[in-house]
Amino acid sequence: MGGSVIILLCLVALFAGVLAPYPYTKSNFSRTYEFPSGEFPLGTDQLGRDVLSRMIYGARVSMLVGLGAQVIVLLIGVPIGLVSGYFGGRVDLFLTRFIDVMYAFPRLLFVILVMSALGAGLTNIFIAIGLTGWVGIARQTRAQVLSLKEKEYVEGARALGAGWFRLMTRHLFPNALTPIIVSASFGIPEAIFTEAALSFIGVGINPPTPSWGQMVGENQQFLRSYWHLCVFPSIAIAVTMLSFTFFGDGVRDALDPKMK
């Protein structure tokens, strides 16, 4: 069930330009704060912009951040974990100490800190999530490599003359992949949450680009008078988060029945 919602969301994000009835920046100052009607299915906001169209474009931001940030997290975390676990010794000690300090830092606090330093914007969100998110993946990869490198087939490959790079990329990495995929699939909703949270407090996506978190954050103070501005994006975030969580559970159960 989670999967089908995700596919739908991806399609909406891809074809936002075709699906949205109005451009997301088009404002109409004589039609502000309108409640849902036939013309504007989900109403209009404080600038008279169509809420539905803005939400359709908002899906693009969420999907982009959810999937894109995971790629960055993996690109940083996996190599560090591989190196740390494989070489051991001083490199490992240094990296694990560093990872421990990063772990002590409350994650969201650090992301907010980085964002306030870099300024709002989509690229900066990628950077902030990438900088803070790799720690978990690196830890997990390291633990996997530590147990895998003692296996006979690795020793066999080494006896055949395989260098460290070949061992890492051809033997250790593919075998450590399962738990990495599982935690990456749980990382997607976390990244989506992070973007929504950042945009909610105003250090995420720059306006006029719409993002669900930003729509909720801007309008939560008008909840009493104009509920539609806040409730629809909230539902969108809730449904997205739930489907990615279900999807993650599914991936875990499919790939590794032992993990619980």
Place this chain on the structure above:
Amino acid sequence: MVTYALQRLFWLVPTLLAMALVTFLVMHATPGSPLDPVAEGANPLSPEAQQNLAKAYGLDKPLHEQFVIFVAKAVRGDFGNSFVYKTRTVSEILLETFPVSLFLGSMALALAILGGLALGILAAVYQNRSWDYVSVGLATLGVSIPNFILAVFLIVLFSLLLPLFPTGGWDQPRDWVLPTVTLALGPMGIIARFTRSSMVEVIRSDYILTARAKGLGERLVIFKHVLKNACIPVVTLLGPMFAAVGTGSFFVESIFRVPGLGRFFVLSMTGRDYPMIMGVILIYGAFLAAMNLVVDLLYGAFDPRIRY
């Protein structure tokens, strides 16, 4: 045990220093300066005035010197004056707002632990029956839906559709209900999930079979034998739980207009209030690190099999 505790206490120092350093460097790498308002319509300050201000706030010294001064003062609880609320020191603001957050956080945590344990026990005792589904459903919702979204839904349900509670404020006990529930639902879900799976595991063990075989009542078996051992893994959750409630309070306090530390933090973020931001992050970091330590020691107290 004592050596372990001392060792852990000792490790707090470098961790906090590293936190302070990272925060300090990030804040100083920030483009834009508190001396030079870039907002449109703001009066540009003359270079002389900027220099004087920099001197007054110690911003003209080299970076490493600023850091040493900052740490030396921070140890004595002096984080300087807030840049935004110029007449008040950061410590004053912290002292005023932290108790509010602590109060909200403790209520939320208490609710999360009691509710989570209750849901988990019900789910484990009535496996695959309706109670189980209710608790799993609540847990999934609590875990996956961000708390500011929960806040929106709860406000719509319980203050707009059913006008039971106010939408915000912090004057009377009635105001406490919605923020506490919002903050507690996520951790409650996690605790319920954990309690359920660890109880299910314990229920299947031999000594429970023995307890039943010798004729103990179901209630006694569950509460005296199962729960005691099932609680052990749940205690480990408390560390991350403190962090979740701590960072969660930023959003919950902002939405419900609770005059706590989290709300101030969000406000100081947009105002580039360096002393305020660094103070808040250090206080939070120190608090969470200390809590983690307490939880680790508690873990040993709960489970005598653990030796340090």
